[in-house]
Amino acid sequence: MSKSDIIPTQSRKLHLASCRNVRELGGYPTPCGSTQYHRFLRAGSTRSLITSDIQLLKDWGVARALDLRSTAESPRVTCTLSRQTGIAWKNVPLYDIDVSAPTMMPAHGAKSYLVSSYLQMLAVTKSIKRAFEFLAQAQRNECVLFHCAAGMDRTGVISLLLLGLCGVPKQQILADYAYSFGPTDAVNLAVEEAMARRLVVPASTEPGYLLAVRIQAIEITYDTIVQTHGSVRNYLASCDVGDQTLDAVSGHLLQP
Numbered sequence: 001m002s003k004s005d006i007i008p009t010q011s012r013k014l015h016l017a018s019c020r021n022v023r024e025l026g027g028y029p030t031p032c033g034s035t036q037y038h039r040f041l042r043a044g045s046t047r048s049l050i051t052s053d054i055q056l057l058k059d060w061g062v063a064r065a066l067d068l069r070s071t072a073e074s075p076r077v078t079c080t081l082s083r084q085t086g087i088a089w090k091n092v093p094l095y096d097i098d099v100s101a102p103t104m105m106p107a108h109g110a111k112s113y114l115v116s117s118y119l120q121m122l123a124v125t126k127s128i129k130r131a132f133e134f135l136a137q138a139q140r141n142e143c144v145l146f147h148c149a150a151g152m153d154r155t156g157v158i159s160l161l162l163l164g165l166c167g168v169p170k171q172q173i174l175a176d177y178a179y180s181f182g183p184t185d186a187v188n189l190a191v192e193e194a195m196a197r198r199l200v201v202p203a204s205t206e207p208g209y210l211l212a213v214r215i216q217a218i219e220i221t222y223d224t225i226v227q228t229h230g231s232v233r234n235y236l237a238s239c240d241v242g243d244q245t246l247d248a249v250s251g252h253l254l255q256p
Contacts, residue, residue, distance in 0.1 A: 058087070068093070092127050095153070
């Protein structure tokens with residue numbers, strides 16, 4: 001897959017006034033055809049959703065919401081969707097902190113920090129199982145929104161697992177993650193360079209440093225899953241996620 005083959009984010013971005021980083025998982029290529037729109041939606045914080053944006057999400061088909069934040073982040077209180085009639089809401093803590101909070105991101109060694117954080121998320125197998133069991137309950141006409149504090153890290157890991165389960169190419173999975181951290185053209189070029197092993201990481205004080213480091217970090221995370229388990233599906237099975245649940249989730253994203 002070359003730069004021109006990577007499907008850009010513009011075709012899948014929802015522009016809400018009160019919620020950032022809202023993107024579709026529809027329109028990605030897989031061996032079984034493209035992923036479907038209106039099935040899974042990734043998002044940033046839903047704390048300040050206004051009435052018109054809530055209605056937009058409902059019109060989009062959102063009927064289920066998965067909040068990946070820790071109990072210390074008061075998810076039920078701070079997730080507006082938890083109080084909406086017609087939306088089934090569930091909190092499944094995936095990690096105790098917002099990895100991308102300014103006070104958490106180190107000035108140096110960001111790649112090791114990110115990889116360690118993502119692998120710790122993947123080690124919380126009970127939460128992975130609970131999350132996928134909730135996702136599997138979606139009906140055919142329902143869209144599931146999942147989010148954390150910013151829609152970047154915890155949300156990015158779940159998106160990686162959903163897309164990987166359905167066989168979306170690695171390059172596109174990396175790009176889906178990285179669209180949270182840079183403009184579309186810059187992301188597509190950086191992913192192309194990463195796949196060709198030509199990605200140069202600038203100094204930590206230079207523009208482009210965090211984007212390059214993040215692409216490296218999510219690639220290491222993805223490769224660790226595949227090298228350790230053979231596939232994303234096998235990893236999820238190791239979390240005790242049953243075949244029926246996996247088929248329901250992948251079918252929800254793939255079947256017309």
